Amino acid sequence: MSELQINDEKCVLCRACISACPFGALEVVDKKLVVEDNCSLCGVCLNTCQFNALCIEKQENGLLDKNKWSDILVFVEHNEGKIQPVTYELIGKALKLIEGTSYKVYCLIVGYKITELAKELSYYNVEKNFIYDHKAFKNYREDIFCNVFQDCINVLMPAIVLIGGTDVGKSIAPAVATSFHSGLTADCTELILNEKLELVQIRPAFGGNVMAQIVTPNHRPQFATVRPSIMEEANRIKSPRNNIVNCKLDEKKLVSQIEVLKEKQMETKEGIQDAKILIVAGQGFKRKEDLWMVEELAMLLNGQVASSRALVEKGWMPYERQIGLSGKTVKPEAIITCGVSGSVQFMTGMKTSKTIIAINIDSDSPIFSIAHQSIAGDIYEILPKLIHQLKEIDKLANNKN
């Protein structure tokens, strides 16, 4: 563990470090500069001090009593009054991880006027939902959200903290992990609990060429952000649990260094990750011109076209349409893969799709191992027939109308 040290003899109380600290973690008390416990050791203050009065002292890791840390805390992300799907995915994963252990799953939800969201959360099988509801949390502000996290973690002492790999998650997770002097594994695609109850955090490394297995043996909590759309969502239970805990944060910790001047809704273009139905082309296509088949099928089924990386590399498909480890992660209602072999990198990006239909000429193709419907055959025969039949169905429906 490390900590920020102040040399009182050198400090002239010029307050330059106080203005510079992004976390508001420095203040003068009784004519002395003091460090608050939300110091994240970012080091910004060191560069502003002209008197060499500050230093970060590295200390050897003390003996951490891991037995004091147990359970899993899930950060609940919400936007415009809706809990984001990644939250349910994290709860689903956390509930699976604790099976056969004494661990419990807790949720942390921060925001303003979020009682309804907390009520919705009580339909998921977690032990308790900690709710921090205050006007100060109307907008996401890293410093005070970090204070909330610290408050909650200090009380709960969770062994594991799971956060969605979203824009907010990627901002808050490193700040909180640093403030606990612990590690963070970002963008995990799989999580396992080993026999020592350590979280094995699995994520692609070296451009996806290896799947790294990362553990945090010496520090607690173990922090991980998880790629959205990769894990299975938790099931909603029939009756809500009485598990909402209203929490309050010290007034001082509600003061943010960040002022929100204006809110602007980002324009979002619908992409393959939003599609309910996806028709995916793979290298089974011999010529670019033949891709009309997937385009027509997508049009008839009101879906979108996507592809494996092989066709992106050939320049036949734009990168925004690529599914997989180095492309987009998708979770549509139905996905039809046409001439895709099912490499690990491809399947990582789509294996949680609700219904997977695979067409491949090779009956031993790996994609069939995850397909709900496997069609062993030639796309050049099957797709034109399928398109013809769908058009016939359309015609019949139109005649009826």
Ligand SMILES: Cc1cc2nc3c(=O)[nH]c(=O)nc-3n(C[C@H](O)[C@H](O)[C@H](O)COP(=O)(O)OP(=O)(O)OC[C@H]3O[C@@H](n4cnc5c(N)ncnc54)[C@H](O)[C@@H]3O)c2cc1C
């Ligand atoms: C670091 C790294 C990251 C990667 N990231 C991704 C990624 O994000 N997404 C991705 O897709 N790949 C990715 N890859 C590449 C991946 O390893 C595969 O090379 C790629 O997925 C193969 O694409 P494919 O299935 O279309 O082609 P192939 O593997 O060549 O498969 C073509 C399939 O078509 C079938 N076929 C052939 N003719 C017909 C026919 N007439 N009718 C029906 N079936 C037919 C064949 O049996 C075969 O199974 C990555 C690789 C690396 C090293």
